[in-house]
Amino acid sequence: MATATSSRLVLAAALSGALLVAGCGGSTRPAGQSQFAWLHPSAAPRGWPVGRLPSGTAALAYPSGWRSIRTDPGSFSAALLGPHGRIRGYLNATPKNGPETLANWSRFRVAHNADEGDRQVVRESSASGLRFRSGTGSCVVDRYATVITRYREIACIVRGAHATTVVVAAAQPADWARLAPQLRRAVASFSVA
Secondary structure, three states: OHHHHHHHHHHHHHHHHHHHHHHOOOOOOOOOHHHHOOOOOOOOOOOOOEEEOOOOOEEEEOOEOEEEEOOOOOOEEEEEEOHHHOEEEEEEEEEOOOOOOOOOHHHHHHHHHHHOOOEEEEEEEEEEEEEEOOEEEEEEEEEEEOOOOEEEEEEEEEEOOOOEEEEEEEEOHHHHHHHHHHHHHHHHHOEEO
């Protein structure tokens, strides 16, 4: 009798464990990707202008009503400007130009922002192994304060067949809820050579 009871307990424990794995966390999706479930690679919405890196190795679509702005040489940026020319929403594509990699991106981006003089830099989420239109990437959502204002951003490094490029989509926290769908759409339509 004791053997039958312990066999049933072992079987019950094994079944419970199998059900737990199947129902919770048994997914093949890598950790962190659920926070980027919105990232569905797709073409840019009709009517959105497309900016390209001078090298021709990446294309970044941006919403109509936004405008391209001058930034660092070799990169492309577009912004939604508010009163007094203040940036409310920002999109940027920049070629990889340092030690950033898909593997170290979640640490690198936060450290890079701090090195640039940003304060109170907080990583909210990160994921790797994400699919893009023409490559794979790693992304971070973080927030930080500049000397002038605060931003929340999606920052991804994307490796294509011939180039690796960083794409950033940012907005002031007060504008995030309104601009996030456009920022996410721009990131989802980003392509790299």
